[in-house]
Amino acid sequence: MPETITTTSGGGDFHRPVMAAEVVVGLVTDPSGVYVDATVGGGGHSRAILRALDSRGTLIGLDRDGEALREAVALESEFPGRVILVRGAFRDLSRLMDQAMPGRDSRALRGILFDLGVSSHQIDMADRGFSYHQDGPLDMRMDRSNGVPAAEMIARVSEADLAGIIRKYGEERGARRIARSICRLRDRHGLSTTEDLRMAVADTGPSHPNKTLARVFQAVRMQVNDELSQLDSGLNSAIESLPTGGRLAVISYHSIEDRLVKVKLTALMRGCVCPPRMPVCGCGRKPQFRSVHRKALRASREEVAGNRxxxxxxxRISERIRSDAII
Ligand SMILES: C[S@@+](CC[C@H](N)C(=O)[O-])C[C@H]1O[C@@H](n2cnc3c(N)ncnc32)[C@H](O)[C@@H]1O
Structure with a gap:
């Protein structure tokens, strides 16, 4: 059975949901349907979705972070009998959805949301180790009951591999120089706090220190939480689970994750892939999804002014238009 979440909510300024109105308009097509918020966080998007549903509409809220679920538990009393909270990661999405609604009619599933990255709460809590603005233990795990904290990952990794991580997940040109500085500090004094990591990066004299720090912290976080592979599995499960008419909404915050989402969806929206010289189609391939909007949506200027x-x-919001074996 999925872990049951029982603690009551503290409320407060946990996280302000981004593009909540756009998500609701694009995702909710049937107010009596079942919706999955795969990144429930503080429950902001979930609450907005639930408000758009009728008394039969249900929401399954998933997060790998126990603290997020303790905040989101307030939804259970606001919408009695209509919220199921589950602790777990994208990789187990299919199993967790099955467990949350055993024997459910798969056609009832109308929409799945992924609001990627970390919440403001995770960043604001110094002891979670996500922020270079505050000193704290270099942890960065979204799920503190699992996996290897960032300090331990850095203690074990080779300089070359660390440079690869910073280049791949941070798209940072100075990756080799930064990895050398981090490993030098690690080998001389040990590296266990966000301040240690910040100093190792600052020692390389970047011309835009905040941008470089943001890239390096993002890269380490993505490695610690295995974010791209988690996203890839989560999207595959979501795509497989959605029946015709079901919608998938994904909010990405950097180009690496958005690229993965875009490439996967573009492949599903493509029809025939026969070479142009073929007189008739031999592949039989039909588009499985369509994009709900002509272009990906960005937040309005007003929203950006109030929420950085x-x-x-x-x-990106897409809708399943058919479910063929050939995809
Ligand atoms: C940007 S926050 C979501 C905020 C939420 N939409 C709200 O309105 O409060 C992203 C959340 O997704 C969770 N998360 C990120 N990657 C995950 C994964 N692979 N599996 C499960 N949860 C994940 C994080 O723990 C975090 O709480």
């Missing part, structure tokens, strides 16, 4: 997190958000 929204400035990099890219929202």
């Amino acid at each position: 997190r929204a400035r990099s958000a890219v929202l």
Whole structure:
């Protein structure tokens, strides 16, 4: 059975949901349907979706972070009998959805949302180790009951592999220089706090220190939480589970995750892939999904003015239009 979440909510300024109105308009096509918020966080998007549903509409809220679920538990009393909270990661999405609604009619599933990255709460809590603005233990795990904290990952990794991580997940040109500086500090004094990592990066004298720090912290976080592979599995499960008419909404905050989302969806929206010289189609391939909007959506200027997190958000919403074996 999925872990049951029982603690009551603290409320407060946990996280402000990004593009919540756009998500609701694009995702909710049937107010009596079942919706999955795969990144429930503080429950902001979930609450907006639930408000758009009628008394039969249900929401399954998933997060790998126990603290997020303890906040989101307030939804259970706001919408009695209509919210199921589950702790787990994208990789187990299919199994967790089955467990949350055993024997459910798969056609009832109308929409799945992924609001990627970390919540403001995770960043704001110094002891979670996500932020270079505050000193704290270098942890960065979204699920603190699992996996290897960032300090331990850095203690074990080779300089070359660390440079590869910073280049791949941070798209940072100075990756080799930064990895050398981190490993030098690690080998001389040990590296266990966000301040240690910040100093190792600052020692390389970057011309835009905050941008470089953001890239390096993002890269380490993505490695610690295995974010791209988690996203890839989560999207595959979501795509497989959605029946015809079901919608998938994904909000990405940087180009690496948005690229993965875009490439996967573009492949599903493509029809015939026969070479142009073929007189008739031999592949039989038909588009499985369509994009709900002509272009990906960005947050409005007003929203960005009130919430800096929204400035990099890219929202893609797609709808399953058929479920063929050939995809
Ligand atoms: C940007 S926050 C979501 C905020 C939420 N939409 C709200 O309105 O409060 C992203 C959340 O997704 C969770 N998360 C990220 N990757 C995950 C994964 N692979 N599996 C499960 N949860 C994940 C994080 O723990 C975090 O709480």
